[in-house]
Amino acid sequence: MSTETVAAKKSEALFSKRRKAIVTDPLDDDNPVTVQVLGICSALAVTSKLEPTLVMSIAVTFVVIFSNLIVSLLRNAIPQRIRIIVQLGIVASLVIIVDQVLKAYLYDVSKVVGVYVGLIITNCIVMGRLEAFAMANKPYDSILDGLGSSFGYAWVILVVAFFRELLGSGTLFDIRVLPEAYVNNGLMTSPVGAFILIGLIIWVQRWRNGYVEEA
């Protein structure tokens, strides 16, 4: 079992250095998409427009934070032998709730992202956080961890979506920004464009941080 638990004997400040690191690490140095290379399939699939990407980000944030919280609360009660099934059950239920709410209140968006919202269940970021963090840490820390990881995922896919929509359709949030004369770049509307953009983000980030993959 993971030994990530940090014994916090005396009461720790709400935003102590360690807790800040839990939130900020996944944004850059330990980003789930660009460094851990997780959640790539949804990053490719939903990022052709900004609106569905934003909805997807919110959905993933909701699922990661709440599944982290619930698993963390139950961490001492969950039997070791069925823990993956329990985690999956919790994640799947949250995902179904998100999907149902979208269908009721944001029907048009749900038609676009519906398939991928269902696939949050298999998003490695979610299960990864539960296994690596929530099973061994206190609820509050787990919420912070969920916040960090999901924002780390969200900013990457939002940047990708920004460029894909701008260059691929000449619009942002479906509002025309580039002049009519602009010829849409078909590469950007296809998933290949997302691959290229994520590659560029990884490149820039590693160049800036001097990150090197361990052999």
Place this chain on the structure above:
Amino acid sequence: MQQSNGYVIGFAVAMTIILGGILSFTAVSLNAKQKEQVALDTKKQIMLSVVPEMSEASKTEIAKVYDKQIQVVDINGKAIDGAVLEKLDISKEWKKLKKGQDAVLPVYKFMSKDGKSVDSYILPMYGYGLWNDIWGYFALDADLVTVKGVVFSHKGETPGLGARIGDAQIQDRYKGKKIFNGGKFTPIVMVKGEGHTGLPSDEVDGMSGATLTANGLNEMVGRYLKAYEPFINKEKGTSAVSMAQ
């Protein structure tokens, strides 16, 4: 502790009951709202096949026009009861149609503003694409020969390839095509490959990379137009008579 079989089974059962309860509560409480959304969306799809310029309008606005100007009749030209229409599931009717059983085939008549003459006829369709169900609304002009517009939608075609049947760019290709060629009934066919020009009046340019979705689309359009053919011929007869008078 925690590791006894009894504990594991007990935990699993408790979790199932609690999660199941929460999920069914969500489903039941959101059901009415979802149905309303689906109904509005259907009305929007039907209307967009005849008035594409309303694509930016809100669904409630579109529903208002729908309620005012749409009349629903069956294939014999008789008005369909509202209660029947509410329960009508085109996907079920499609299965019946495929088996050659009697299916309810509604025709949505888009009336002119004064409600006296028919502006266009909208034929709902259902079929199977490459991965999953596809459906659409096929609108014919009052002459019942020229295509006024189409709206296609899908459940799970490949984004960027087959999913393009949902794009206005593809749907616009059907506009102005004719389902009669020299007096002979010819369902409209999407050809293989993209970039064709000068196609005859019963063929539309294809989608490159999505031939199988296009095949499904052709199958659907062909099957339904054929099913609606008696209605089309009958209406054409009556409208010709009324025009002659």
